[in-house]
Amino acid sequence: MKNFLTLEWRILAFLWGIALLTYTAALVLQYQLYLSDYLGLLGLIIVTLTAFLNPPKLLIALLLLLLPGLFNLVSFAYFINVVFQFGISGLVAPGIQVLSLGLLILLVSKRRHKMLRLYQSSLGRTPHEATQQKQYQTQVFKARFEHLSDQEIERRLATDLVPEARAALLALQQERQIAKRV
Structure with missing residues (x-):
């Protein structure tokens, strides 16, 4: 419906x-x-x-x-x-x-x-160009989200996000978990 x-x-x-x-x-x-x-x-x-x-x-x-x-x-x-x-x-x-x-x-x-x-x-981007574009967008989102706390990252992950933003948040979360272990 x-x-x-x-x-x-x-x-x-x-x-x-x-x-x-x-x-x-x-x-x-x-x-x-x-x-x-x-x-x-x-x-x-x-x-x-x-x-x-x-x-x-x-x-x-x-x-x-x-x-x-x-x-x-x-x-x-x-x-x-x-x-x-x-x-x-x-x-x-x-x-x-x-x-x-x-x-x-x-x-x-x-x-x-x-x-x-x-x-x-429709322009027929190559897979390499598409991958580069996604990586660039992920890096932009990552720079934008660096200041967020762990709780804010969790809260944002629970919302509907574009794949690049979700990947950036997950990468930040993993980096912080690795840094806490060291």
């Missing part, structure tokens, strides 16, 4: 709500839907299936859905579709869809750590 309360699921539910209102209203009022509306519905179906079949991939799937929406290639809301267009009116005028822009900003700002990991993994 906790999985369904994440930001990604809320955004997906919001998009479904808007899309269902749009398609229902278009059906009742007999408005013509465009290709971008149908592509938006198809994208929502694919993202929803991805979310149920492979929940860890929901963030990536939402990004892949919202990015074309940002450039108004797919649409979710027929009646509240606000697009900032630029260019010459006689030619194809590209635009930025406000709904997708807002949802992308929300998603990226709230999931910036996951986005950073996704960005780093």
Whole structure:
């Protein structure tokens, strides 16, 4: 149940709500839907299936859905579709869809750590570079935690920490135990 309360699921539910209102209203009022509306519905179906079949991939799937929406290639809301267009009116005028822009900003700002990991993994860092980065981060955490007492270290170890911070605290704890023995 906790999985369904994440930001990604809320955004997906919001998009479904808007899309269902749009398609229902278009059906009742007999408005013509465009290709971008149908592509938006198809994208929502694919993202929803991805979310149920492979929940860890929901963030990536939402990004892949919202990015074309940002450039108004797919649409979710027929009646509240606000697009900032630029260019010459006689030619194809590209635009930025406000709904997708807002949802992308929300998603990226709230999931910036996951986005950073996704960005780093997509760049294909070598295992050696990843190990060096982890060692550097551990050393930074270790320098930050050196002033903590043994009780504070124990208390922090009981909390949810990033792996590098946990490794730094454990290293400090071991060093202090070795120093006490000598």
